[in-house]
Amino acid sequence: MRVEPTVPAEVLAAVRAPLESAGAERADAPLLQPLNLLLDLAGEAMRARLFVVQAEGGAESCLRPDFTVAIARQHIEGGRAAGLYWYEGAAFRSAAGSDRPEEFVQIGLEMFSPGGGAVEQADAEIAGLAWRSAVAGGRDDLSLALGDVALFGAFVDSLGLAEGLAARLRRVAGRPRLLWAELARTSSPTDATGGTLAGLLSGLDQAQAAALLEEVWALAGVEPVGGRGPAEIAARLVRKAEATNAPALTEAQAEAIRGFMAIDDTPAYAFARMRELAGPNDAALKAALAGWETRLLELSRAAPADRTRFTPALGHAFDYYDGITFEVRSAALGTERPVAVGGRYDGLLARLGGPADARAVGCMVRPWRAWTGGEA
Template sequence: MRLEPSLPAEVLAAIRAPFAGAGAVLTDAPVLQPLGLLLDLAGEAMRARLFVVSGDGGEEACLRPDFTVAIAREHLASDRASGRYLYEGKAFRVAPRGSDRAEEFLQIGVEAFEAGDPVAADAEIAALAWAAAAAGGRADLTLVLGDVGLFAAFVDTLDLAAPLAARLKRAFTRPRQLKLELEGGAAAGPAGSDDQGRIAALLAGLPEGEAAAVLQELWSLAGIEPVGGRKPAEIAHRLVERAEAARAGRLSTEQIEVVRAFLAVSDRPDVALEAIAALAGPRRGALELALAGWRARLAGLIARGVPEDRLVLTAAFGRAFGYYDGYLFEVRSAALGDERPVAAGGRYDGLPARLGAARTTGAVGCMVRPARAYAGGGE
């Protein structure tokens, strides 16, 4: 287990200080989290980064990779209508780039489950993350902004067939799938895939639970055992997606070019928003609302002390965690690079419902990694 170096007490205190004014209740969450739930929420791609262990009763569990889902589960268990939670504790992940070495690192953050103005809350939480990150002393920080919902609103302007638009929106946080869409090959299967196509068409008319059961029965009849750890539900889901892709068709050359142009936008936020507006198609209603929200959000960030010259809006910025469904941000250090953010956060309004919440509120949060924020650290 790779441990972070300890920080000077005064530096850690400075990084903690902005959170004291967040109006949040200090809380904690179990270190062990259900593996299946995390994979359902974040996607199978996350499995390689999780530290898997045996939980109570022998079922598979993992050490918490971050606090968002863990704190959301604690909030729902409390049955409170709203809540704002401060945490400080260790998270655990397997190091990237194929290493099997586990990382143990300190996170400090806030998760807020509240009704009210989401744009104002977005600005408040991101400004809080910026203040905490900057308190570590680094002078090379940038606040990189993105929005899953902005891409969805842009896609709606293009007047695509509904299945194609839905598929393109889903692909935004799946780089491999998005690459296929923009190469014009998403609807085509690999060579020799006729049998898979017929099975996909058969399963496409069924609810996913029934599709998985049918696939399992076909395997049993044929004496086939799945390989690679993929479950029937996952394979059925991908086959259904393939059938839907074939029915929906592909982007035209012109549509591919305009989506590529959108994804290439990365600039000062005011310039970026103008570029996105100029690329939009005829159905602009949802996008105009999204752009107005972004202008208000940016004003809120600047009013809360985030330097305007440190802001960058990157249209292609998304995150592999499947539960983020709106505004996203990362505080990045030039010395550490894009792959090691100092702080991060975003909006995940849909997560409570996916966890079984009977009532809905907004949900937004942030975290900072103090060891990365510290200017004298090597993280």
């Protein structure tokens, strides 16, 4: 395993200081994390980037690829409505086709709050703290990229699509490969069943589909491997069939979405371009853009406006983000190696068993990348 070089203690302290001084309490997370949970949140494609561990006869686990899910689970189990936690420790994740370190240090902050009220100020506060922490490493070539998963949903709603199609687009907003596949469906004929087995399962509820899949396995003498249960596999096959049978985008609608995904400009120009591309049902989009005026005003106190760009399609490896997303980038390292990342992930808490209306936003900084003498 390739291990990231050690960062000088004074650099770690400088990067840590903005997050630690925010009034947060120290948190930690177990080194081993449940594999199936992370795959459900990030998609099966993430498996190749994780370090999987399994004792004989036991469930599959993986070395901690990130802290956010683990800290969120601990917060929910603690039964507190609000919480602010900072952490520091090693994470383990590979980058396909590269020689980057697979064990690296992260310093981060997670903020949890009860439902209700506006989120813009908290979003700006966390993004501002991520900027200050990244800048503390000494680099002078940093910029701040902003995005918003919720804006994509509002834009899709403006186009007046069938609800099933709109819901599917919103679901894959953070997964570029799946989104581009959906956009390509305007001109590519597909199998109307989504595959024989998927088509067979598509009319059944989850329990019935899982039972039928188990029966097929038994008849074929198949022993499932990899820790994925029949219910999970059946659900994926059903979604595949539903996606294939659902209405496709028109070419004009697909072109509007491609234009939206291509936006990368100053916030003012980015927002103007979104309004140009939007369909007639744009009330939700206008409301979402109005909230960004508050975020940008708050954020201007931490990050210089001339180093800020808006890229609405900005996403991360883990696709549980459902609001603001952001990255602090170094010109020397490029867009594939951000110095800091973060965003809002309210829906994750409900998926982990927390309150349906709970709020969550956080950030993570890579000290080795933030340090002017570090990654090059």
